Amino acid sequence: xxxxxxxxxxxxxxxxxxxxxxxxxxxxxxxxxxxxxxxxxxxxxxxxxxxxxxxxxxxxxxxxxxxxxxxxxxxxxxxxxxxxxxxxxxxxxxxxxxxxxxxxxxxxxxxxxxxxxxxxxxxxxxxxxxxxxxxxxxxxxxxxxxxxxxxxxxxxxxxxxxxxxxxxxxxxxxxxxxxxxxxxxxxxxxxxxxxxxxxxxxxxxxxxxxxxxxxxxxxxxxxxxxxxxxxxxxxxxxxxxxxxxxxxxxxxxxxxxxxxxxxxxxxxxxxxxxxxxxxxxxxxxxxxxxxxxxxxxxxxxxxxxxxxxxxxxxxxxxxxxxxxxxxxxxxxxxxxxxxxxxxxxxxxxxxxxxxxxxxxxxxxxxxxxxxxxxxxxxxxxxxxxxxxxxxxxxxxxxxxxxxxxxxxxxxxxxxxxxxxxxxxxxxxxxxxxxxxxxxxxxxxxxxxxxxxxxxxxxxxxxxxxxxxxxxxxxxxxxxxxxxxxxxxxxxxxxxxxxxxxxxxxxxxxxxxxxxxxxxxxxxxxxxxxxxxxxxxxxxxxxxxxxxxxxxxxxxxxxxxxxxxxxxxxxxxxxxxxxxxxxxxxxxx
Amino acid sequence: xxxxxxxxxxxxxxxxxxxxxxxxxxxxxxxxxxxxxxxxxxxxxxxxxxxxxxxxxxxxxxxxxxxxxxxxxxxxxxxxxxxxxxx
Numbered sequence: 001x002x003x004x005x006x007x008x009x010x011x012x013x014x015x016x017x018x019x020x021x022x023x024x025x026x027x028x029x030x031x032x033x034x035x036x037x038x039x040x041x042x043x044x045x046x047x048x049x050x051x052x053x054x055x056x057x058x059x060x061x062x063x064x065x066x067x068x069x070x071x072x073x074x075x076x077x078x079x080x081x082x083x084x085x086x087x088x089x090x091x092x093x094x095x096x097x098x099x100x101x102x103x104x105x106x107x108x109x110x111x112x113x114x115x116x117x118x119x120x121x122x123x124x125x126x127x128x129x130x131x132x133x134x135x136x137x138x139x140x141x142x143x144x145x146x147x148x149x150x151x152x153x154x155x156x157x158x159x160x161x162x163x164x165x166x167x168x169x170x171x172x173x174x175x176x177x178x179x180x181x182x183x184x185x186x187x188x189x190x191x192x193x194x195x196x197x198x199x200x201x202x203x204x205x206x207x208x209x210x211x212x213x214x215x216x217x218x219x220x221x222x223x224x225x226x227x228x229x230x231x232x233x234x235x236x237x238x239x240x241x242x243x244x245x246x247x248x249x250x251x252x253x254x255x256x257x258x259x260x261x262x263x264x265x266x267x268x269x270x271x272x273x274x275x276x277x278x279x280x281x282x283x284x285x286x287x288x289x290x291x292x293x294x295x296x297x298x299x300x301x302x303x304x305x306x307x308x309x310x311x312x313x314x315x316x317x318x319x320x321x322x323x324x325x326x327x328x329x330x331x332x333x334x335x336x337x338x339x340x341x342x343x344x345x346x347x348x349x350x351x352x353x354x355x356x357x358x359x360x361x362x363x364x365x366x367x368x369x370x371x372x373x374x375x376x377x378x379x380x381x382x383x384x385x386x387x388x389x390x391x392x393x394x395x396x397x398x399x400x401x402x403x404x405x406x407x408x409x410x411x412x413x414x415x416x417x418x419x420x421x422x423x424x425x426x427x428x429x430x431x432x433x434x435x436x437x438x439x440x441x442x443x444x445x446x447x448x449x450x451x452x453x454x455x456x457x458x459x460x461x462x463x464x465x466x467x468x469x470x471x472x473x474x475x476x477x478x479x480x481x482x483x484x485x486x487x488x489x490x491x492x493x494x495x496x497x498x499x500x501x502x503x504x505x506x507x508x509x510x511x512x513x514x515x516x517x518x519x520x521x522x523x524x525x526x527x528x529x530x531x532x533x534x535x536x537x538x539x540x541x542x543x544x545x546x547x548x549x550x551x552x553x554x555x556x557x558x559x560x561x562x563x564x565x566x567x568x569x570x571x572x573x574x575x576x577x578x579x580x581x582x583x584x585x586x587x588x
Numbered sequence: 589x590x591x592x593x594x595x596x597x598x599x600x601x602x603x604x605x606x607x608x609x610x611x612x613x614x615x616x617x618x619x620x621x622x623x624x625x626x627x628x629x630x631x632x633x634x635x636x637x638x639x640x641x642x643x644x645x646x647x648x649x650x651x652x653x654x655x656x657x658x659x660x661x662x663x664x665x666x667x668x669x670x671x672x673x674x675x
Contacts, residue, residue, distance in 0.1 A: 108655065110663040114599060
């Protein structure tokens with residue numbers, strides 16, 4: 001594969017090292033049947049690189065290899081390699097031969113010697129195993145013993161000729177410092193070999209960072225520049241340059257961000273496979289939010305990985321339990337895996353390698369990294385930035401929905417583009433802040449961005465209850481957001497007003513009821529009056545009639561008396577004592 | 589004195605070592621030398637088993653103490669000292 005030029009060279013055959021990043025950077029591996037020089041200071045990873053090439057060749061292609069150690073005993077090398085999953089003792093039976101090529105201290109030196117005997121022995125071993133690879137580890141130690149620059153060069157050329165004759169893919173490692181004292185030491189070797197790979201270990205902010213570059217590759221193109229190196233379970237890993245193209249499947253599936261109100265704010269939840277960044281000052285409950293997300297994922301039955309830096313898994317479980325987020329059942333069921341690491345002890349690259357291995361073994365659907373900003377402490381910021389973005393891409397490539405927290409030093413949203421500059425990569429960015437007013441700190445939640453989602457522009461107050469985080473509406477009064485006690489007061493005030501209104505209404509209703517009753521009573525009284533008046537009126541009219549009747553009776557009586565007309569008995573209420581029987585009838 | 593010299597046939601240092609050792613023997617005729625010369629090209633496995641790394645390689649097998657000397661043996665002082673030849 002050709003990376004940095006359009007012209008495809010007639011590239012020479014290459015032997016893959018099995019170190020993925022290196023094979024990418026070198027366009028396929030080391031020059032096959034040729035010699036590569038690995039140079040670097042102590043602890044730069046030369047031996048690991050060289051041995052890993054042999055191990056990978058043996059394991060992946062059944063190719064045997066010879067390892068000639070000038071500096072370390074076979075036992076030391078095996079002990080060092082035991083930290084990787086190489087299983088050297090098994091390989092040593094058929095595919096790997098170690099020659100302890102240290103000259104014992106008791107050996108007396110009496111004149112010049114050469115390597116022709118050693119090469120003869122190695123040839124025998126090579127033929128026996130059918131080896132295709134050889135490593136000369138720490139050749140500088142041997143050269144020093146020759147005590148003569150001319151002899152050094154002679155023996156190096158002897159090795160070169162021998163390698164060419166035996167068609168071996170060779171790796172020669174040599175110590176070389178960065179200082180000028182070492183500059184000229186192996187110049188001739190660099191000219192002689194086909195490929196030169198300097199390895200470096202540097203201390204940055206008290207953390208050692210490993211780097212690798214290809215300085216020379218005869219007959220082949222390669223990617224220039226230094227590449228970060230880390231050491232994981234399978235050995236050395238070289239960080240390949242980020243692919244220029246991004247291939248991430250775009251999902252429309254929504255998954256819960258942890259609780260309903262937040263999902264609503266995010267337009268229905270997080271998109272499956274998206275990355276969410278939660279930023280905020282320490283104590284703004286980023287971990288709680290992340291914990292809620294993880295719990296919700298587990299409750300959906302999805303495997304979840306919780307990676308925490310600088311805080312142990314147990315305190316996290318305990319602390320989250322105090323706000324009603326229960327990890328224990330999910331840890332027990334195996335849905336939830338937790339991994340905690342100290343950031344200051346190891347380089348960011350190593351953390352990346354570890355997380356990568358975890359993703360490979362756990363295969364999570366959802367993941368939390370809390371806080372990602374901690375890896376900025378693991379060595380230089382530039383390195384940490386590269387690691388952070390690679391971590392996010394790694395997670396996204398795996399289709400994992402990830403929740404990342406990052407601590408902000410400032411509290412100004414404009415400068416809150418985190419140190420690690422991941423805010424541009426993240427799909428959703430939730431910011432948590434404190435609002436300090438009237439002697440209170442209250443947590444505020446804002447969604448700064450959420451790609452592919454209509455999201456709320458509202459600031460919400462985040463309240464931590466015994467049953468998890470809750471988002472509350474905030475009030476704005478006079479252009480200020482009210483939270484905490486002020487919000488409560490405002491709410492209380494609102495409640496008070498409602499009560500007052502209700503009371504006033506009730507009062508009014510009663511008043512109206514009373515006045516209605518009053519009116520009714522008055523109507524009743526008036527009706528009574530009316531009835532009385534009618535009755536009176538009736539009485540008057542009947543009286544009058546009676547009087548008329550009686551007067552007619554009286555007339556009759558008078559007439560009767562006067563003229564002795566036949567008369568009937570009177571009614572008796574008149575002045576006369578007889579009355580006409582028909583008189584009442586007439587009155588009606 | 590029982591000695592074994594590992595050489596590569598024809599290699600300049602090996603040729604020199606054989607000559608130097610022969611001269612030493614001649615100078616110390618009163619000592620009895622039993623010398624075995626092994627060509628590593630012909631017997632690489634044996635040399636490997638015997639712990640030989642570079643050539644020429646001289647091993648003093650007896651009498652005790654045993655000693656190992658590498659180089660073309662041109663530094664006769666060191667050789668004599670290593671072999672315990674005091675005279």
